[in-house]
Structure formats: C-alpha cells, structure tokens
Amino acid sequence: MRVLLSTIGTRGEVQPMVALATALRALGAEARLCVPPDFREWVEGLGFPVVPIGPALRGTASGHGFRPTPERLRELAEGTVVTQFATLPEAARGCDAVVAGGGLQFAARSVAEAAGVRYVHVSYCPVTLPSPHHAPPPLALQGRPLAPDTADRRALWAEDADHVNATFRKALDSGRAEVFGLPPVGDVRGHTLGDQPWLAADPVLGPWPGGDVLGTAGPPWQPGAWLLPDDTPLSPALEDFLAAGEPPVYFGFGSIRATPGLPEAMVGAARAVGRRALVSRGWAGLSLVDDAEDCFLVGDVNQRALFPRVAAVVHHGGAGTTTAAASAGAPQVVAPQMYDQHYWARRVHELGVGAAHPPAPPTAGSLAAALRHALHPDTAARARTVAATVRADGARRAAERLLAGTEGE
Missing domain, CATH: 3.40.50.2000 (Glycogen Phosphorylase B;)
Known part of the structure; x- marks a missing residue:
C-alpha cells in the first residue's frame, strides 16, 4: 500500500503531511511526499522519499509590503497549475491513493482520477472550507479584508468560487485535457474539495461549525490535528x-x-x-x-x-x-x-x-x-x-481511515 501526500506551502502545510506519513509507516504502509524543495532534506532525513515541486519558498519572507500586480498573480496561478501537472503524475505512479493538503492543490484530483485511485483533500482550518457559518479567510495579496460579522456569507463564498474559477480554471482544464484527455470542470473549488474533505484541526481548538461544506455532499471528517512526534533534543x-x-x-x-x-x-x-x-x-x-x-x-x-x-x-x-x-x-x-x-x-x-x-x-x-x-x-x-483536551491521535486516525477506505475499494 503506497500513498502520495502532496502539498505546496510552508512548514505549516508540510509538517502535518509528514505526521500522516509517519502514522502510515507505523501501520505498515508506504508514503511518498511531494513538497517544495525547501523541505526535501528534512523529510528525506526522516526516511521518506520526496518529489520536490515548484521553486523554493524561503525567500518569500524577505521584504516589506510586497503585493504582486493582478497580472503577476495570474501568471503565478497558471504557473503553479502547470507545474503540478508536470510533477504529480510521475510522483503518483504506483500509488493507491492521493492526499492533497492545503488550498493550492489544483491538479491532484485529476491525477487521482486518471489513475483510478482514491483522492482526499485535507484542510487545516475550518474557515478554509466553505460554510454559511463563516466567511472566506482574508487574502492580503488579493486585497480581500476581513469580512464584517453582518456580511452575507453565502454571497462571499460565491464570490470566492468565481474568483477561483477565473484564476485557475483555464490552466486546470488545459492540464486535464492535454495530460490526461479528461473533460473540463465547472467549479474548480468544488472539484478540488472532492465529495468529503478532511479537516485536520483539533475539534476543541478549531471545531467545525456544523452543516455541510458548501458544494460537497456533507460535513467534513475531522480526525483532529496531525501532530508530528519529535524527540529532537534542545541544543x-x-x-x-x-x-x-x-x-x-x-x-x-x-x-x-x-x-x-x-x-x-x-x-x-x-x-x-x-x-x-x-x-x-x-x-x-x-x-x-x-x-x-x-x-x-x-x-x-x-x-x-x-x-x-x-x-x-x-x-x-x-x-x-x-x-x-x-x-x-x-x-x-x-x-x-x-x-x-x-x-x-x-x-x-x-x-x-x-x-x-x-x-x-x-x-x-x-x-x-x-x-x-x-x-x-x-x-x-x-x-x-x-x-488536556487536545487530541494527540489525529494523524493515526486519518491513516487508519485512509488505509481502510482504500483497501475496501
């Protein structure tokens, strides 16, 4: 049993995937990670194979007041989708499931679809999943501020879906057609989330507010946060x-x-x-x-x-x-x-x-x-x-569910 765990982001997106990989290994499964090159040495040092994706990210923390132009944002958006279609198919070769973490995983479901294997989208915070109980999170690069409490949240999520479609759908549909011969998608965000996204957040710290994830078949599954065991001593x-x-x-x-x-x-x-x-x-x-x-x-x-x-x-x-x-x-x-x-x-x-x-x-x-x-x-x-209430078994629960679901297919 082999699983591809893919994410694009900083340590906060990568470390939970490493925690899941560790839990999968403890259950006798294999995990391969597709992560930015910044984390390759660290993850390989833990004994997991790594397929690097995209450019190094560490330099993004330098400078003040950086805000790309709308044209540059579109270029970056198209570039990340193209890179995913160029990298993920080979990374997923021989895998029985694909787990995609974070909000930038636009090609992962297409890769799983073409390979005929299970696909799971995971988020790490409730407000990154569409719900009438909260507004979309603010995005500084797009100039989107915090929404007031009186805002129409369904309308804000509809605007968010329109923005995601306008930014990513052309590149996504191109990759699906050119790489796999797959048909276009109508709703990029709904396509990415899948039938039931997972919410890897502690249910006390970050509880799901109830109800369905908008655009999916029901509420997310929430196993708890994925915490990486670490016995590294302090200096x-x-x-x-x-x-x-x-x-x-x-x-x-x-x-x-x-x-x-x-x-x-x-x-x-x-x-x-x-x-x-x-x-x-x-x-x-x-x-x-x-x-x-x-x-x-x-x-x-x-x-x-x-x-x-x-x-x-x-x-x-x-x-x-x-x-x-x-x-x-x-x-x-x-x-x-x-x-x-x-x-x-x-x-x-x-x-x-x-x-x-x-x-x-x-x-x-x-x-x-x-x-x-x-x-x-x-x-x-x-x-x-x-x-005393924070769960420590979220990654193991997720690994068990992933293996049970995959083996049953």
Whole structure:
C-alpha cells in the first residue's frame, strides 16, 4: 500500500503531511511526499522519499509590503497549475491513493482520477472550507479584508468560487485535457474539495461549525490535528539559557514577513513585563537588538519540547504553532497577518488561553499589553485545562481511515 501526500506551502502545510506519513509507516504502509524543495532534506532525513515541486519558498519572507500586480498573480496561478501537472503524475505512479493538503492543490484530483485511485483533500482550518457559518479567510495579496460579522456569507463564498474559477480554471482544464484527455470542470473549488474533505484541526481548538461544506455532499471528517512526534533534543546552549532564569517568552513568526521594527518590539515587550525573550529567526532571518543576557536567538527548534518550558508563546497564528502551544498548555499571544491566522487569534481569545493582538503591526506597547493578559494566572490556568483536551491521535486516525477506505475499494 503506497500513498502520495502532496502539498505546496510552508512548514505549516508540510509538517502535518509528514505526521500522516509517519502514522502510515507505523501501520505498515508506504508514503511518498511531494513538497517544495525547501523541505526535501528534512523529510528525506526522516526516511521518506520526496518529489520536490515548484521553486523554493524561503525567500518569500524577505521584504516589506510586497503585493504582486493582478497580472503577476495570474501568471503565478497558471504557473503553479502547470507545474503540478508536470510533477504529480510521475510522483503518483504506483500509488493507491492521493492526499492533497492545503488550498493550492489544483491538479491532484485529476491525477487521482486518471489513475483510478482514491483522492482526499485535507484542510487545516475550518474557515478554509466553505460554510454559511463563516466567511472566506482574508487574502492580503488579493486585497480581500476581513469580512464584517453582518456580511452575507453565502454571497462571499460565491464570490470566492468565481474568483477561483477565473484564476485557475483555464490552466486546470488545459492540464486535464492535454495530460490526461479528461473533460473540463465547472467549479474548480468544488472539484478540488472532492465529495468529503478532511479537516485536520483539533475539534476543541478549531471545531467545525456544523452543516455541510458548501458544494460537497456533507460535513467534513475531522480526525483532529496531525501532530508530528519529535524527540529532537534542545541544543545545549538553549538548555543553558532556559536553566539560567525564569521561563522566557517565546517569539516566533515562522515564514511570515517581518514588519519593520519587529525585533525591537518583541524584546521591548518581554522586558516591559519583566520576562526574558527567546526569539526565533524564522524565514525573515530576525536577529536580536543587543547582546544582553536576557535574550536568546534560536533557529528551527522542537516546539513540542520547548513550549512546555516557556511562560508564553507569541506567534503569527499558524495552525501548527497554535496547536503546539495549546497542547503544551502555554498561554498565547497571536498577532495575525493573513489568511487563517485571524481565525486562530479569535479562537485563542474565545477559549481564554491567551490574547488576540489587533491585526496591525506589533509594537513593544501593543505586545506588552497582550502579554500581560496572557501571563495572568487565570489565563495560564485555562491554558493548562485546555491542553488536556487536545487530541494527540489525529494523524493515526486519518491513516487508519485512509488505509481502510482504500483497501475496501
């Protein structure tokens, strides 16, 4: 039994697929991953074959205020679909199922259809799936803002479907016809989602609001978040820093672009609340503002080992970091910039496990205010309570369902 796991995105999209691959291997199945080249060395180091797809993504975190023109966006959209049709058929050769993760997997279902194998679409956040209970997530590159609570959500999702069709349908239909001789599709988003998408999000942190996924046959299946087991030790230098004082505040913004003055804001906020600062470089290559002993800079780090030992986690609101902090019982401050990050900020606030920073560039003052809320004893206690509810078996449940469904076909 062999499964192709395909995604295009940053660590937040790739790591859940690696978690599913690990669960599949534990059940005796084989997993092959199709991911951006940034992650090839890491994934192959875990023992999985990798087919790289598209250009490296790490450089996208540099610069400020980057917004492609509409023409450039169309070129990028067509290019990613063409690349998928050029890469995925060979990657899927010999596979019994294709699992496509994230919102950019437009060719994967066509590849599975042509091969006659099972297809599953997976999302990592409820608001990325169409529902009358929430609006589409904001897309900064398209200039789409957060929708007001009074908005007609069905109308917004219809507009979103029109946009997806206008952007991707021509390239998708071309690839289907030229590569496989398949007919055109009418609704790109519905085609991509399939009959029943999977929602790999924790049901307490990110519950499905109820009802069907618009354009599909029913609600999503929600096994829980796909968490990657990780026994990587923390570095000796980081261990020394942790042992040298009270738990620090962790600041990490992953692959997100850094706003001007972000390092100064992070360190200034930590000092304002009397805490040490642990700063992640991230893809933006952040650095410390001085050589003081109350700050420490880290690169890639095992969050599951680190987060139980920090006072709070300040981050951008990616699904993976939100879940890792919640499962560790660490209070959070979420400073969202785009897409599903606003949803996770709201959920952290609603659950009482931290603070949602306003959707504006963080300053030392704004981060300090949010940290004071997150570090309150009541918030810390609530974070520990919620941690006990976070599922740890989501990836295994998904692997079991995938194998059972495929073997039954």
